[in-house]
Each structure stands twice: as structure tokens, then as C-alpha cells.
Amino acid sequence: MALFKKDRREPVPPAQTDVHDTSVGTAADVEAVMKKYDRESNTRVWEGLPKLVIRWLMVAFSVYCIIDTVFLSTRQEVRLPVFVGLILLFGFLTFPARKGDERVNHMPWYDIVLLIAGPGAYFFYAVNAQNVVQMSARVMQNDLYMIIGLIGILALVELCRRCVGLPILCVAGVLLVYTFFNLGGTADLKMTLYQVIRTMFYTFNGIFGGPISVCAKFIVVFIIFGAFLERTGIAQFFINLANAVAGAAPGGPAKVAVISSALCGMVSGSSVGNTVTTGSVTIPMMKKTGYKPEFAGAVEAAASTGGQIMPPIMGAAAFLMAEFTGEPYGTIAMRAILPAVLYFTGIYIAVHLEAKKLGLKGIPRDQLPRIRQLLPKIYLLAPLVLLVVMVSTNMYTMAFSAAIAIVAAVAVGLINNVVEIAGKSGDRSDFLTFGKIVDALEGGAKGSITVAVACGVAGIISGCITVTGLASKLLSTIVSLSGGHMIIALVLTMLCCIVLGMGVPTTANYCIMAATCAPILMDPSIGVTKMAAHFFVFYFGIVADITPPVALAAYAGSAIAKADPMKTGFNATKLAIAAFIVPYIFAFSPQMLFVDVTGTFQVVQICISALLGIFGVAAALNGFLYRPVPVLLRLLLAIGGLGMMIPGTASDIAGFVLVVGIVLYQRYSARRTAAA
Numbered sequence: 001m002a003l004f005k006k007d008r009r010e011p012v013p014p015a016q017t018d019v020h021d022t023s024v025g026t027a028a029d030v031e032a033v034m035k036k037y038d039r040e041s042n043t044r045v046w047e048g049l050p051k052l053v054i055r056w057l058m059v060a061f062s063v064y065c066i067i068d069t070v071f072l073s074t075r076q077e078v079r080l081p082v083f084v085g086l087i088l089l090f091g092f093l094t095f096p097a098r099k100g101d102e103r104v105n106h107m108p109w110y111d112i113v114l115l116i117a118g119p120g121a122y123f124f125y126a127v128n129a130q131n132v133v134q135m136s137a138r139v140m141q142n143d144l145y146m147i148i149g150l151i152g153i154l155a156l157v158e159l160c161r162r163c164v165g166l167p168i169l170c171v172a173g174v175l176l177v178y179t180f181f182n183l184g185g186t187a188d189l190k191m192t193l194y195q196v197i198r199t200m201f202y203t204f205n206g207i208f209g210g211p212i213s214v215c216a217k218f219i220v221v222f223i224i225f226g227a228f229l230e231r232t233g234i235a236q237f238f239i240n241l242a243n244a245v246a247g248a249a250p251g252g253p254a255k256v257a258v259i260s261s262a263l264c265g266m267v268s269g270s271s272v273g274n275t276v277t278t279g280s281v282t283i284p285m286m287k288k289t290g291y292k293p294e295f296a297g298a299v300e301a302a303a304s305t306g307g308q309i310m311p312p313i314m315g316a317a318a319f320l321m322a323e324f325t326g327e328p329y330g331t332i333a334m335r336a337i338l339p340a341v342l343y344f345t346g347i348y349i350a351v352h353l354e355a356k357k358l359g360l361k362g363i364p365r366d367q368l369p370r371i372r373q374l375l376p377k378i379y380l381l382a383p384l385v386l387l388v389v390m391v392s393t394n395m396y397t398m399a400f401s402a403a404i405a406i407v408a409a410v411a412v413g414l415i416n417n418v419v420e421i422a423g424k425s426g427d428r429s430d431f432l433t434f435g436k437i438v439d440a441l442e443g444g445a446k447g448s449i450t451v452a453v454a455c456g457v458a459g460i461i462s463g464c465i466t467v468t469g470l471a472s473k474l475l476s477t478i479v480s481l482s483g484g485h486m487i488i489a490l491v492l493t494m495l496c497c498i499v500l501g502m503g504v505p506t507t508a509n510y511c512i513m514a515a516t517c518a519p520i521l522m523d524p525s526i527g528v529t530k531m532a533a534h535f536f537v538f539y540f541g542i543v544a545d546i547t548p549p550v551a552l553a554a555y556a557g558s559a560i561a562k563a564d565p566m567k568t569g570f571n572a573t574k575l576a577i578a579a580f581i582v583p584y585i586f587a588f589s590p591q592m593l594f595v596d597v598t599g600t601f602q603v604v605q606i607c608i609s610a611l612l613g614i615f616g617v618a619a620a621l622n623g624f625l626y627r628p629v630p631v632l633l634r635l636l637l638a639i640g641g642l643g644m645m646i647p648g649t650a651s652d653i654a655g656f657v658l659v660v661g662i663v664l665y666q667r668y669s670a671r672r673t674a675a676a
Contacts, residue, residue: 042162043094045104054093058445059438061086065220065448066406069399077129080208083216085122087452088155092118094449095162118155121148125202132202139202140194149201153460156207160457163450168504171512172457175464176200182468199467206463211455211511214323219316219451219507221402224444225387226313228409230277231440233416233430234380238263239281243363244371251355252362253285254296255348258303262344265307271545271553274304276560283560290360294564297557298546298571302347305545305553305576308506309340309538312388316451317510317541319398321534324514330392335531335593338607339539339582342614342645346578349618357624379415383408410437451507458511465515478520489526490587493517494540501544509541521587532590539583546572577621578614581645585610589647602647609644609652616641616659625663626670633662 046054064086068079092115097108107115125132125148132139139145160169176196184192200206204213242259246252260278279300286296308315311333318336322329354360383405390401413432420431465471482488496517501509514534520526521533528536545553546569554569561568573580586592592610597603620638623629629637640658643651 042096042099042101044096044107045102047104050105054090055438055442058090059441061090062220062224062441062444065216065444066224066403069217069221070403075129076204076208076213077133078126080212080216081122081126081129084156084207084212084452084456085119085126087449087456088122088159089115089119090445091159091163091449091453094446095159097162114155114158117151118159121152121155124148125152137198140191140198145202146194146197149197152201153197153207156453156456160453164454164457164505164508167500168454168457168461168508168512171500171504172460172464175461175470178470179464179468200460200463203463205466207456207459209459209462210323211320211458211462211507212452214320215316215448215452215455215507218319218329218398218402219455220444220448221399221406222313222319223316223447223451224441225383225402225406225409227440227443227447228406228413228437229383231436232380232383232409232413232432233377234384235264235277236430237374237377237380239278240369241371241374244369244374246362247368248362248365249352249355250362251289251291251351251358251360253282253289254291254299254351254355257282257286257300258344258348258351261300261303262306262310262340265304265310271301271305271308271542272556274307275301275553275556278304279557279560283557285363287561289363290358291354292563293561294558294567294571295354297559297561297563297568298554298575299347299351299557300560301546301551301553301557301568302572302575303344304557305542305572306340306343306347306579308542309336309343309579311336311340312384312391315542316507317538320455320507320510320514321538324518325530325534327531328394329398330394333391335535335595338592338594338610339535339586341607342582342610343576343578345611346614346618347575349615350575350622353619353622353624357622357628376419377416379412382412450505454505454508455511458508461512462515471516471519474516475520475523478517479523479525482526484525486526486528486587487584489521490528490536490584493521493537494583497537497540498544498547501541501547504544506541506545509544510538513537513541528587529590529595531593531595532587535593536583536587539579543573543576543579546576548573574621577617581617581642585645585647591647605649605652606647609647609655612659613641613644613646613655616644616655619663625666627666627673629662629666633666637662 065083068074068083072079074082092111093107097111128145132145135142135145157169157172179199180192180196183195186192239256239260242256242263243252246255246259249255257278260282261274264274264278279297283296283300286299287293291299308317314333314336318332319329321327322332325332386408387401387405390396390404391398395401396404410432413436417431478489478492481492493513497509497513500512504512514537518533518537521528521536522530545551548554548566548569551565551569551572554572555565557563557572558565558568582592591597591602591606594603597606616637618641619625619629620634620641623634636658640655640662643655644659645655
């Protein structure tokens with residue numbers, strides 16, 4: 001039988017086959033690719049005094065957000081319109097009307113009009129908040145208030161088009177039309193229109209709903225914290241640590257990419273940002289080691305995308321999950337630990353097997369940092385550890401915890417300066433200067449614009465669904481299509497998440513799916529638990545960043561690796577297979593999220609069996625263990641791996657027998673081949 005035939009073909013080291021081009025893309029190449037595919041990367045060019053003024057306005061905005069979330073108790077009707085108004089102000093100053101507009105210090109007249117009218121509508125609401133509350137539904141009788149509300153909605157929509165994209169606006173537009181006809185249609189055109197405007201602009205069922213509230217209260221402060229932490233030198237510390245741990249192993253640079261991206265992901269929570277930060281270091285190393293360009297870019301993209309599911313900071317959508325589910329954020333982060341470990345373990349195993357298949361070596365140890373050399377800088381982790389402790393123990397509110405962590409990051413940066421000076425280090429790149437503090441505050445403000453705009457439009461979408469009762473209609477439709485079978489409902493939800501995520505940021509994607517599909521999955525006729533349903537839509541919204549044809553993280557990785565974007569995207573999807581499997585596992589068995597576990601032994605059993613299971617799946621996809629694995633054995637490896645990932649003693653034993661049996665057979669077969 002072919003199953004037992006000896007395959008004497010051993011992998012040939014890359015030096016004996018073809019040598020790949022080891023050149024990498026420059027920062028300009030990355031910027032060009034991102035400007036082509038990513039609207040957020042298309043920004044105005046400011047120089048001189050205008051640049052300085054805008055910079056300090058953004059710094060002031062970040063300081064205001066920190067003070068407002070921690071110390072002020074302004075009523076929501078004032079606080080949220082001011083926040084959105086400021087976001088629109090900086091948004092129109094940052095994003096031009098069309099791609100490729102790189103004229104210096106140029107702002108056309110219509111943008112100046114939008115710059116005044118858009119934020120002005122929200123500031124008008126904030127100033128007249130008391131009147132709006134008192135008038136309640138009677139606000140529809142005031143034409144001035146309705147016109148201002150319409151201007152506010154249209155300004156937000158236009159900024160969303162510029163920095164987020166059209167797909168989310170298409171969803172919002174369809175739902176607004178549906179809402180219009182649901183509330184009365186053309187029977188009384190003016191009053192129906194006014195009712196839609198009032199709902200979306202003057203109530204908490206529209207723009208100022210849950211998403212923008214969470215964004216203003218938590219997300220912005222955590223974005224600012226991440227910006228500060230990056231400027232303390234922690235990213236380089238993580239890369240050095242990963243090099244010390246895995247750099248010398250076979251295919252070491254790829255393993256360094258996985259570990260460093262996982263660690264940096266805890267800080268940034270941004271797939272594209274993480275890809276560019278760590279990829280500029282790891283991708284050139286991977287190419288020099290012998291990995292193909294599209295594989296090198298894919299490893300970094302897949303690992304960086306996992307940053308959004310990596311506790312403790314995760315992506316901005318995780319804060320919204322706390323709002324939607326009513327669970328503390330610390331609990332959300334704790335439940336995300338095992339799925340995140342499985343995700344990164346799957347990628348790590350895949351790159352290890354690829355290295356063994358290609359016969360790749362690691363980096364010589366004399367070129368790598370030693371762990372004992374890094375230990376003196378362990379204090380760089382203090383802000384992160386402090387944040388984890390405060391959030392997980394509920395000592396303070398999340399916003400206050402993030403504010404304290406920001407102060408700790410500044411303190412650690414100053415301590416690092418003293419250590420560098422005392423050690424007479426010639427490298428001043430990690431020095432925390434006043435300029436870097438200003439950069440962090442400015443970067444936090446810039447990073448908040450797109451997230452806040454997406455949250456505002458997601459609020460409109462959620463409001464349309466709530467006001468019209470569309471969720472119950474969708475529920476009956478999905479239940480009818482699935483016939484009450486959980487797997488069919490899960491597949492339909494997955495497809496919705498991935499398709500929507502191709503043009504919608506993760507934050508907005510999660511808001512939409514949490515308002516529509518998550519309640520459907522939680523229906524008794526389907527039977528998915530609340531936490532599992534929300535994690536399911538959260539995960540599949542994230543993997544859209546590496547799922548072709550629109551895979552922004554993969555495009556960023558391909559730009560650095562000088563590889564084909566589509567090939568990079570497909571490789572990244574294959575590497576991130578755990579992200580496509582794990583959500584189904586915890587949907588059927590929420591114990592993987594530590595829900596309804598009966599004791600410590602069950603937790604340990606779930607962790608060990610799931611890790612062994614992901615090894616089986618990764619080996620099946622790669623097709624190599626000690627030697628090439630025949631197709632039938634690959635299929636059995638996949639079945640055994642999936643069996644071990646499904647919590648349950650019987651499936652664990654069956655999967656263990658299959659996976660371990662095939663591994664032992666492959667090892668024995670490889671030894672016989674070598675001895676022959």
C-alpha cells in the first residue's frame with residue numbers, strides 16, 4: 001500500500017536548491033501598499049506651523065480624554081457629543097476627500113465647510129443638551145434642531161467614507177432606508193425623516209449608543225496607554241527576548257516573529273501596526289534564513305493579527321464585548337487566554353515543521369542576546385503587569401487603571417533613561433524624551449479617530465436593528481435556514497463575519513455581529529452560550545485581516561517581504577487555521593473558555609489535550625513530521641487533532657492514540673530510511 005511505502009526523498013537545504021531574494025521593502029514601500037489598500041493610511045500632508053498647531057491640538061485632546069474619563073462626571077448628553085465633535089474635527093483635519101491627495105498644507109473650501117459644520121452640529125447638541133432632554137420627542141417639531149441633526153449624521157458618514165470605507169456605509173444605508181419605511185415611509189415624509197434623525201442623533205439608540213460610549217470611556221485611554229508603552233522600548237525588549245528564547249532553534253527568525261508578535265500584540269492590539277513594527281525586524285531575518293518571501297510575510301501577518309485576541313489589552317472590540325455581555329473586562333481577558341495560546345501555538349508549530357522540512361538553521365548563538373543580559377530590563381514590563389493586576393482584581397475602574405498605567409509607563413521610561421546613562425550605553429533610541437511623550441499623546445489621538453468613527457456608524461446600525469425589531473426577524477430567518485442545527489447557524493455567521501470584515505474594521509464588525517448574529521446563536525433553538533457566541537463573532541471578525549481578497553495585515557507583511565499580496569494572504573490563512581477551528585470548538589464546548597468547568601483537573605485536561613490537538617492539525621496541514629506525511633496519514637492526523645481539541649475524555653483518548661501513533665510511526669520510518 002502507498003501508505004507504507006518508504007519515501008527516501010529527504011528535504012534539501014535551501015542552499016542546495018534555489019536561493020530566494022533576500023531584499024526587503026522599505027518604509028516607503030509599506031506606506032505605498034497601505035495607501036493603496038487601507039483608507040486609514042491616506043492622510044493629509046501638513047508642514048510647518050499648521051502641523052505644529054494640529055499636533056498640539058491632538059495632544060490636548062488626549063489629555064482631555066484622560067481627565068474626562070478619570071476625574072469628570074459630565075452627563076452623557078454633553079460628554080459624548082463633545083467627544084464625537086472633537087473626533088470629527090481631527091478627522092477632517094487628517095483625512096482628505098480622496099486617495100492620493102498629497103498636496104502640502106492644502107484644504108479645499110468644502111473641507112473647511114465640513115470642518116466647521118460637522119463638529120459644530122455636535123457642539124450645538126452639547127450646549128443645548130438640557131433643552132433636548134426636556135423636549136424629548138417634541139424636538140421633532142423644531143426644524144433647526146432637525147437640520148443640525150441631519151448635518152451631524154451626514155458629516156459622520158462622510159468622515160467614515162474617508163477613513164473607514166464604503167462597505168460599512170452600505171450596511172448602514174440599507175438599514176436606514178429599512179428603518180425609514182418601517183417607521184412610516186412616505187405617508188408623512190417629513191415627520192418620518194425627523195423621527196429617524198431624532199433616533200439616530202438625539203437619543204442613545206443611534207450614534208451615541210453603546211459603542212461610542214465604550215470608545216469614549218475605555219478604548220481611547222487604552223489606545224493612549226499602548227502608544228506610551230511602545231515608546232518605552234518594550235517592543236525592542238520583546239523582540240530581544242524572543243531572539244534569546246527561540247532565535248537559535250531551526251528556522252529561528254520565524255519563531256522569533258511568532259513570539260515577539262504575541263508579546264507586542266499584548267500592547268498594541270493592532271494587526272497592521274504590529275505587522276509593521278515587528279515585521280521590519282523579523283521578515284528580513286526570515287528571508288535570509290531561507291523562508292520564501294510570501295511565507296515570511298504570512299508568518300508575521302498571522303502572528304500580528306493574533307494581537308487582537310491576546311490578553312490583557314487585546315483589540316478595542318474586547319472592551320465592547322464587556323459592554324455587550326455585561327462581564328467584567330478582566331473576565332473577558334481570562335477567557336481569551338486558552339484560545340490565544342492555541343492560536344499562537346498553531347503558528348509556532350507550523351513554522352517549526354516548515355523549517356524542518358526545508359532543513360533551515362537558526363541564528364548562531366553568538367549573534368543573539370542572552371536572557372541574563374535582558375533580565376536587568378525586566379522593569380519595562382511593570383506598567384503591563386500593573387494594568388493586568390488592577391483590571392483582573394477590579395481594584396479600580398478600567399479607565400482609572402489605564403490612566404495609572406500611563407503614569408507608570410512614563411515613570412518606567414524615565415527609569416530606563418537613568419539605567420542607559422548609568423550603563424554608558426551609546427544607544428539612545430529607547431530614551432523617553434519629552435518629544436516622545438508628545439508623540440505618544442498625538443499618536444493616541446490619531447489612533448482613536450478611525451475607531452471612534454467606526455463605533456459611531458456601528459451605533460447607527462445597532463440603533464436601526466433595535467428600533468425596527470429587525471433582530472427578531474433575522475433570528476426567525478436564520479433558525480429557519482439552519483433548521484435548528486447549530487453547525488449550520490455557525491457557518492452562516494462565520495461567512496457573514498468574514499465578508500463584512502473585508503471592508504469593516506474589527507471594532508465595527510464586532511458591534512454589528514454582536515447586535516445581529518450573536519443573539520441568534522444564543523437562541524435556545526441554536527443553543528450557543530452567551531460568552532461563546534460573542535467570542536465566535538469576535539474571532540471571525542479579526543481573521544478578516546488575513547483572509548483574501550482584502551487582508552490588510554497580509555498586505556503590510558507582503559510589502560516588507562516584497563512578496564505577492566494574495567499568496568501572502570493565503571499562506572497567512574493557512575498558518576492561522578486555529579482561528580478558524582477554535583471558535584467552533586468553544587461554540588460546542590464552552591469549557592475551552594473556562595465556562596462551566598468542574599475543577600482544576602478538567603482545566604488542565606482541556607489545556608493539554610487542546611495543545612496536543614493543535615499540533616496534530618498543524619502537522620496535517622504542513623505535511624511533514626520526521627519525513628513527508630502521506631495524504632491518508634495527514635487526514636488521520638487532522639481527525640485526531642480535532643478530536644483532542646474537543647473537550648471530552650473519550651474524544652481526547654481517541655485523538656491521542658491517532659496523533660501519537662502517527663508521530664511514532666513517522667519517527668520509526670524516518671530512522672529506518674536514514675539507516676538504509
